[in-house]
Amino acid sequence: xxxxxxxxxxxxxxxxxxxxxxxxxxxxxxxxSYTYAKYGGEILNxxxxxxxxxxxxxxxxxxxxxxxxxxxxxxxxxxxxxxxxKLEGVDPRRFLETxxxxxxxxxxELPFNPSIRDGLATSxxxxxxxxxxxxxxxxxxxxxxxxTGITFTFGGLKITNKRRGRGHHRxxxxxxxxxxxxxxxxxxxxxxxxxxxxxxxxxxxHRRQECGGVCERVTAEPAFPWSGPRK
Numbered sequence: 270x271x272x273x274x275x276x277x278x279x280x281x282x283x284x285x286x287x288x289x290x291x292x293x294x295x296x297x298x299x300x301x302s303y304t305y306a307k308y309g310g311e312i313l314n315x316x317x318x319x320x321x322x323x324x325x326x327x328x329x330x331x332x333x334x335x336x337x338x339x340x341x342x343x344x345x346x347x348x349x350x351x352x353x354x355k356l357e358g359v360d361p362r363r364f365l366e367t368x369x370x371x372x373x374x375x376x377x378e379l380p381f382n383p384s385i386r387d388g389l390a391t392s393x394x395x396x397x398x399x400x401x402x403x404x405x406x407x408x409x410x411x412x413x414x415x416x417t418g419i420t421f422t423f424g425g426l427k428i429t430n431k432r433r434g435r436g437h438h439r440x441x442x443x444x445x446x447x448x449x450x451x452x453x454x455x456x457x458x459x460x461x462x463x464x465x466x467x468x469x470x471x472x473x474x475h476r477r478q479e480c481g482g483v484c485e486r487v488t489a490e491p492a493f494p495w496s497g498p499r500k
Contacts, residue, residue, distance in 0.1 A: 284323045284371055284398075284405060286356070286412075287315045290363030292371070297390065297400035309417035319416045321356050323368070325407040331383055342414035352410050370394060372404045 285308075287293050294311050298304055312320050324332070335341075346352035349368050353361035374391035381389055386400045 284368065286321045286323060286359060286364055286367060288317050288319070288358045288360070290353075290360040290365075291367050292394075292396055293320070295396055295399055297386075297398040297402055299386065299400075305420070312415065312417050317358055319358070319414055321359060322413045322415055323352070323405060324411045324413075325403075325405045326409065327381075327403060327407045328383075329411060336413060344412045345409050347408045347410075349405075349410060352412055356412055357414070368405060371398075372406065374402075376402055376404075 285292055285294060285296055293315060294308060298307075312318060336343075342357075344352060344355040346355060349365055353359070353364045356364065371391065371394065374394050374397075376389060376391055379387060379389045381387060381401060381403050383401060388400060389402050390399045391397045391402045
């Protein structure tokens with residue numbers, strides 16, 4: 270499989286198929302902002318860690334911009350039989366059975382509304398689609414290969430473009446350190462006069478959260494080494 274879309278995000282109007290040619294989750298559970306992490310994890314559990322999203326022409330105008338980038342893996346056909354042969358890594362026979370079962374499943378007579386959880390749901394399937402369950406019946410049909418990817422990290426290590434850790438003690442760029450050193454040297458005479466000759470050991474660097482810089486203040490304890498709490 271070639272390059273893929275990085276996240277499985279637009280599933281409201283899609284049917285998701287695994288390499289086995291089967292649906293494996295409720296594509297209409299909720300809006301993509303609430304489901305992309307869950308769906309990404311489900312895709313990781315599939316053989317080959319990928320899936321295909323299938324759309325018809327009623328909903329292609331709803332696709333997000335990432336579905337139009339040059340690096341996507343996309344197939345298009347006027348019939349499901351022709352599309353099944355183009356889906357790399359998918360069992361075509363089982364895929365056709367899955368699509369037919371999805372299209373023939375009972376649904377309430379409700380209008381499709383992508384702006385809300387519209388209640389247009391299938392019934393009787395092994396995994397029902399609980400919202401936006403329009404039939405796939407308007408060719409040509411489009412299929413997009415999707416896998417999962419890292420969107421952002423939760424409390425991870427910040428790195429530079431050269432894969433260096435960006436710590437607050439030793440940032441890659443030495444110039445901020447030099448500027449802070451020069452400011453300390455300029456202030457030392459005044460600080461010694463105000464706080465005593467041992468003021469240097471009482472200076473502790475503190476992270477300034479709002480600007481990401483490092484400031485200094487006079488404290489009652491030395492910064493390093495820390496010998497444990499006072500007794």
